[in-house]
Amino acid sequence: MPISRRQFLYYSALVTSSVALSGLPLYAYDPKPGSGRDEVRRSYCGLCHPRCGTLLHMRDGKVFEVSGDPDHPVTRGMICERGLLMPEHIHHPGRVNHPLKRVGARGEGKWERISWDQALDEVAEKLARLRDAHGPETLAFTHGTSRTHHWDCRRFFNLFGSPNVCGVNNVCMCPSYATEYATYGGMARGNPRRAKCVVIWGRASANSSPVQSWPALQQAKKAGVTFIVVDPRRIEEVELADMWLQIRPGTDLALLLGWIRLVIEEELYDKEFVAKWTVGFDEIRQAVRDYTPEKVSEITWLPVEQITAAARLYATSKPAQIPYGYGLDKQGVNANQCARARAILRAITGNLEVDGGETFGQTPEVAKVRGEFDLVASEAISPAQRAKQLGADTYPFFGFPGWERNVESNRKLPKGHVAPPSMYRTCVAHARDVFRAAIVKKPYPVTAMFSVASNPMLSFPDSPMVMQALMALDLYVVMEYYMTPSAALADYVFPSATTVEQPELWTTGSFCMACPPGIEPLYERRDTYQFYRGLGLRLGQEKDWPWENLEQAYDYCLEPVGTTFAKLTESYGFFGKPQFKRYEQTGFGTPSGKVELVSSIFKDMGCDPVPIYKEPLWSPAGDPELAAQYPLVLITGSRFMPMYHSEHRQIESARRAAPDPLVFLHPETVAALGLADGQWVHVVSPKGKARMRLRASTAIHPKMADAQHGWWFPERSGELPGLFGAFESNANMLCPMEPEQCSPEIGSWPHSALLCRIEKA
């Protein structure tokens, strides 16, 4: 049985929650029936990435229902179960609606309501003092996934002079993005409907991208596309697939190298493209020569025949795609070289920049719109301040040095050919070094931190270390929707406007979309732009925030295409036309102008220029003694609906669908351990433990455990030491962040490919 969304919902109906939901301050918005729909307003959903077009149904000035907007040119009326939570989210009584100032001890839960002006004045005054004492680099930032535009944050930090913006980007998609820029000058994506073969490698779209990728895969299946799934779990996508490779977590790089070897040995590569447009083919051939199917089989737990058949199927189906999957990014030591090996495979099989393969997606029409690169004021931060970026000495590729190199290569292409590499995505401090600098004040003290659209207590590994860092700060400022375990440790909490309460200009390479606010911000909620601008104006940046609000900033972005945000909302947005093989005119945006199978940027940054497989530190083969005590391979954080990371735990309909943290084990494993489906257990890793409800599932390999992430309990007290139960069922109590566990290129920490055992709770 594959794990499906339906199954999760079904499970939740079967499982009686350990907490009686009725007595809790969870909340379902209950519109009074019968008063009729008075108005429908067009807006968008920002509860995850795609910004689906929505219609807000209003009654008595409140949003009582949301539906998909059938006229939306991209999402065409589709929204997901999570999108349906929007009315409950907008009107939830747990929302932070006014600026709050801590009055008790940190984490004591005592707050005073203050005005925006007072809050901004006090934060600016404290920041100025800390900057004068320690330098601007004393201020750090944690970001989460792109829940809100992030250019305003980076603009503020560059103007303030701090390079210490850190966040989850060291693991989430951005390592692949940066690596692909270094390899062929852009991040490649494809439209599965136009392919012959798609390899779903470490990605489970049915649960992670229900409106964008999952319907596209289903349509592709109907159109006859062949699928290969490489995933340790039998996911819903396996139902679409011709082949399923149930790989041992953390060993994907060995398989990728095995595929590259086979493609070269059996001469299945695109000889003309390789000869004309790549450098380093011979070194790659050398580097992969030991990855025979037999050796790969031993490492990955996959049968030899499956390894060779899958590689042949991929290499002989033209065009073919291997879309991005977070399952590769979250495996620690090998994560970034997996991205390199995937990029190499795409290139040598001739699937780059061809219709149905993977392209850079940037269209000349959309490229004219001013974007992040034009808004972040990167020139404002001096070389001396850039050099102080924490972690960049260990991981220069992911700091200013690597970003500058990728920018330099991009500049060789005609302007707008491929979007310049994003600073937010590829030029970040390392979170571990930032937290350490807060705790031990070395190499210099981090004394102030902002978390905006980020819940570091739940999203980074080693939650106790994160807490120690937050507790050590002189100033911790959070901008949030709800009081979270992170916000509970803040000095100031600013109330954040919901996406439907603010405009958004959303551009991907091929389209530019104006997302209209459906309603005015309620209470004193504001968008993040008002937060950064408010602080900037108080900190000597008066000339640098010329736009009074987001809409004016978006008008500035749209000026080169001769429209305004308001005008663009009428037509939703515009598309560009995809183009192929543009490299024939311009070359690739790399130092050599070719696809760098051996990466010169990696080499210059002290990273392995060709991928080499490393056994994960905590693994049956990497440490048999440890594995004797922790016999199961652990993965965490497989996405499930309707939850989004640590969010929505306070929304009643979401909690009815997913009431408890779950860990999945194979029924044979459950029986061998003398446990029973549905009982509470402790998942114990060498790092720590998490209490979860056991779910038996044949979708999991018998030697594995799959623990959900993001669990805390808003219904409990937020005061220390409990902190909403943030240490009880949090998968990041199990995950390490020590240097030897992280990838040497980017410092990607592992949320997967770990070890654990299961104990009765």
Ligand SMILES: Nc1nc2c(c(=O)[nH]1)N[C@H]1C(S)=C(S)[C@@H](COP(=O)(O)OP(=O)(O)OC[C@H]3O[C@@H](n4cnc5c(=O)[nH]c(N)nc54)[C@H](O)[C@@H]3O)O[C@H]1N2
């Ligand atoms: N163990 C484990 N840990 C993981 C992962 C895993 O697979 N396993 N996955 C990792 C990945 S890929 C990611 S991207 C991270 C996600 O890490 P985060 O982005 O930190 O995770 P969220 O729980 O979504 O936290 C976002 C917080 O911002 C608030 N918020 C949401 N939208 C807005 C907004 O528009 N404005 C403001 N001001 N606040 C907003 C929400 O209420 C929430 O508290 O987690 C990582 N952590």
Ligand SMILES: Nc1nc2c(c(=O)[nH]1)N[C@H]1C(S)=C(S)[C@@H](COP(=O)(O)OP(=O)(O)OC[C@H]3O[C@@H](n4cnc5c(=O)[nH]c(N)nc54)[C@H](O)[C@@H]3O)O[C@H]1N2
């Ligand atoms: N419902 C929901 N949707 C989300 C999110 C959410 O929190 N909830 N978060 C969003 C974010 S920020 C992200 S980054 C995306 C991520 O979305 P996806 O890319 O789909 O990532 P995951 O669900 O974390 O993991 C995908 C698959 O990787 C597999 N996997 C784990 N370890 C390994 C391994 O070592 N090798 C291989 N081959 N596979 C492995 C897991 O079994 C899982 O099926 O989802 C986005 N969408």
Ligand code: SF4
């Ligand atoms: S996929 Fe769902 S949650 Fe994400 S933006 Fe669309 S409707 Fe909202």
Ligand SMILES: [Mo]
């Ligand atoms: Mo992510």
